[in-house]
Amino acid sequence: MQSILIVDDLESIHEMLDAVIQPIGYNTAFATDGEIALQKIRDEHYDIVLTDINMKPMDGLSLLAQIKEADPNAIVIMMSGYANVENATQALKLGAFDYLTKPFKVDQLMLSINRASKERKRRLESGNTAAAQNSILLSGDSDLAKSFDERLSRSAKLPTPLLINGDPGTQKSNVAAVVHARSEQSGEPFVTIDAKKSEASELPELLFDGAGGPSEMIRSAKGGTLYIAGIDAISHEHQAPLGNLIRDLKGETRFICSSTRDLEQLVEAGEFEDALYFRIANNALQVPSLRDRPDDIAALALAYYAQNHLPFTSIGEGALALLQGYRWPGNYTEFQEVLAAAAEVGEGQVIREADLPDKLRDISSWPNLNDYLAEQSDRYKQAVLKACQGDSGKAAQILGLDEGDL
Structure with a gap:
């Protein structure tokens, strides 16, 4: 049974809300101000907090900020006897789930609580799903799988910022979650800012407070890990201040960043701040693409x-050949979508060739041998050049080429 902490300085409100909420299947607890509520939250777990804004000595907005700092996934519903747009906006910016203006109707309250309950369950389930995807990504006995697992574990043990590189669909967010789980910060907050999915106008508020210091969201990761997905999407003007934040929070918050684009090339093109790049790239982890892991x-x-608790325990020979032969442009994300579709039509315990989509049989996307070898050659050249820290003369000597051929 889920529990709700009701925070209001009027005991009559406690009684009224208790009479409405308990009969629909929630445990309730009460606090008359923000300080008492915080102490209760420290002592016990609550799935939802329903709090008034206008209280003393600690008001609801201050309580909300401290709750979200301790647990970014906390579900908090705000109540106010005044239709104050500024308060509502501030509450939502601080991470409130909903905002109700008194007097509200019982069905409005029930709708908000039911939505909050579903969201709480979704967040718990998504955490379990992420853990499941993480373990899936690391499955396999190939040399590449083993070496990646070892490199991931080494990166997790370092306190320095980490840069995760990988093609689209390599589930870098899941890799970041595994790194956090294997680090000394495991058990502490793991907070994500997705720069690619955020509006450009919203990013500065997600990163910085009004004085240029860390935002509320970044502060909520204190003691744990702050993961910035798609750091290459952050505008150039905000890259240097972000680098300064990472420097200032050293030892307080672990930063993990990811990118699908080559940040070193962006630095050379003047599109990415070199100071930020060198601050996050000393510890780097490349996620292997699925097409490189046929075994x-x-x-x-x-x-x-x-x-996913599905009954399939083996892959038929024909089906395995198709799965191994496909180039997987969408990587692990596409792979899991194909597997889910196959499970819907499959019967018994074996995935058969007939269960797989036709696109796996389309060989028109394969490059000819010369194009493939040229692509691999360019990749190898770039890898050697990076290992030589940009010294083209040294790289050419290793590769047995003229410097002008790099």
Whole structure:
């Protein structure tokens, strides 16, 4: 049974809300001001907090800020006897789930609580799903899978910022979650800012407060990990201040960043701040693409089915050949979508060739051998050049090429 903490300085409000909420299946607890509420939250767990704004000595907005700092996933519904647009806007910016103006109707309250309850369940389930996807991504016995797992564990043990690189669909957010789980910060907050999914106008508020210091969201990760997905989407003007924040919060918050684009090339093109790049890139982790792991395909597929409690325990020979032969432009994300679709039409315990979509049989997207070798050659050249820290003469010597051929 979910629990709700009701925070209001009027005991009559407690009695009224209790009479409405308890009969529909929630445990209730009460506090008459923000300070008492915080102490109760420290002592016990509550799924939802329903709090008034106008209280003394600590008002509802201050309580909300401290709750979200302690638990960014907390569900808080705000109540106010005044239709104050500024208060409502501030509450939502601080992370309130909903805002109700008194006097509200019982059905309005019930709707808000039901939505909050569903969101609480969704967040718990998404956390479990993320853990499942994390373990799926790391399945397999190939040398590449083992070396990646080892490099991930080494990166997790370092307190320095981490840069995760990988093609689209390589589930870098899940990799970041695994790094956090294996780090000394495990058990502490893991907070995510997705720069690519955020509006450009919203990003500065997600990163900075009004004085240029860390935002409320960044402060909520104190002691834990702040993950910035798609750091290459942050505008150039905000990159240097972000680098300064990462420097100032060293030892207080672990920063993990990810990018699908080569940040070093962006630095050379003047599109990414070099100071920020060198601050986050000393500890880097490359997520292997699925097309480079054909030997792990069967293990990855069976891990997916096991984690999702589906009955399939083997992959037929024809189906495995198709899965291994496809280039997977969408990587692990596309792979899991294909597996889910196959499960819907599959019967018994074996995934058959007929269960897989036709696109896996389309070979028109494969490059000819010369184009493929040229692509691999360019990748290798760039890797050697990076290992030589941009020294083209040294790289050319290793590669056995003229410097002008790089």
